[in-house]
Amino acid sequence: MKLLSSNGVAKLRKSEGSSNSPVTVHGLSHYFGTGEFRSQVLFNNNLKIEPGKLVVMTGPSGSGKTTLLTLLGAIRTLQEGNLNILGRDVSTLNEEEIIDLRRKIGFIFQMHNLFTSLNAIENVQMTCQGDASEMLKNRSDGIALLNRLGLGKRINYRPSELSGGQRQRVAVARALVGRPKLILADEPTAALDKVSCLEVIGMLKEWANEYGSAVVVVTHDNRILESADRIIKMVDGAIVSDVVLQEVIQICEFMKKLSIFSHLNNSELSLVSEKMTKHPFVRGDVLIQQGDLGEEFFLIRDGEVDVVVDTIKAEVLGSGQCFGERALIGDGKRTATVIAREDGLAYVLTKEWFLHAIASSPNFEMQMKKLYF
DSSP, X not given: OOOSOHHHHHHHHHHHHTOOOSEEEEEEEEEESOGGGXXXXXXXXXXXXOTTOEXXXXXXXXXXXXXXXXXXXXXXXXXXXXXEETTEEXXXXXXXXXXXXXXXXXXXXXXXXXXXXXXXXXXXXXXXXXXXXXXXXXXXXXXXXXXXXXXXXXXXXXXXXXXXXXXXXXXXXXXXXXXXXXXXXXXXXXXXXXXXXXXXXXXXXXHHHHHOOEEEEEOOOGGGGGGOSEEEEEEXXXXXXXXXXXXXXXXXXXXXXXXXXTTOOHXXXXXXXXXXXXXXXXXXXXXXXXXXXOOEEEEEXXXXXEEEETTEEEEEEOTTOEEOHHHHHTTSBOSSEEEESSSEEEXXXXXXXXXXXXXXXXXXXXXXXXXHO
């Protein structure tokens, strides 16, 4: 089946090639130990993180979150797979270049790692480099950050004179002062009360929006999930789900308005939406062909398509409407051809997951039978 015309493929490849993703991971695996004690801890992970997003990484203890984070920060040596950080292929870098790359990343560690002999503003400035004027600017920025984090009256306090939460906020300011395009945080809110937690996460999200930085937060703290643009879950060394929250919300809102999904509850809707993938199309693309076997369900996000039955144009479908479901629950044959009227984007659900949705909800199955049989 033709899902993309040659123009569509070219357009998609151009889009992929022009991506400026701060993090691109492909086939990433990792091992601890050597010889008979060698143990695999990460398994074939793929990941792309876009600028301007707050990404939260969750999962049980020992699932590989911190190991993955340290690889993204070039703190741990790459063993297997492809890893591109801030436009640089990590596998090609020598030790000096690795150190230079680390300086371009903002780190927030779980134990904050402050120098006990330095005060708050001096700790913030530890990551700064440059001439006298640059250092002066960094100091000014550092003071502004400490003020923003409620530490304006403690800029000259040493770590021993600060509480655990205050030390963690100094670490946050240190990570942000150089305006890095990638910020990696390991349990940054673990030592914070609810108010301070939301303040820090709000600041990280604001930073991502304002400066286009990608922020990756490893956490067990459920208080910050609502602030995330995307939630990645790891289990046993592998990414098992990767959810863009705004898209999930949008898909669920679309599905609620469709009669075939009207009896699914919010939990069922979310499960289905998480299994959908993006499918861009351009004008003239044949998305499904009458008579072909049906393997996918389509939900239109943007653009319009023509539905053609036996060469006769039957209807036009647009944003929030769907097609392809009848073949998935009937004899498997497409009953119409669907052609893109203009450039757009659809969410696609495989037949397997479409049928899984039916099987998981008796209400859904009854509604489908009522509609089509």
